[in-house]
Amino acid sequence: MSGSVGDRITLHANSTGSSDRVGTIVGVLGSDGPPYRVRFDNGDESILTPGPDATIEAPSVGERLEQVADRATETARETAEKARETAEDATGRAARAVADTAARIAERFER
Incomplete structure (x- = not known):
């Protein structure tokens, strides 16, 4: 079977x-x-x-198409979540870089 x-x-x-x-x-x-x-x-x-x-x-063909659509939807959701996490990580790194640069500039003005 x-x-x-x-x-x-x-x-x-x-x-x-x-x-x-x-x-x-x-x-x-x-x-x-x-x-x-x-x-x-x-x-x-x-x-x-x-x-x-x-x-x-x-x-049936209709059921098979529905299964494929369900898998595609799930893959799209997973991809969107990974993209969101990557964007959040990149935003966090950029914010830390700006904060570090601002701190170095502030230190220079204090001297």
Whole structure:
């Protein structure tokens, strides 16, 4: 059974009192298949090798586009945060340089 990131996996219940567990493959840890890192719809995440009671389905084109858009949005957020941190660091260094220069100038005037 082979799956890719973004595929939906269903672990079918093997008793009448249990319900199916459904999730999305978020990582393929094997070289060409299982084990998979799965994020279930309830938010839990697990590493598993699916057995015969599991089915894997590729998402529709619309679902795949939504997944790509979600990943792009997250990447953009992370990039923006890193840029903000870099700008704050640069601003802080510039402010310290100005303060140091002002202090040296003040020392010269005191002499």
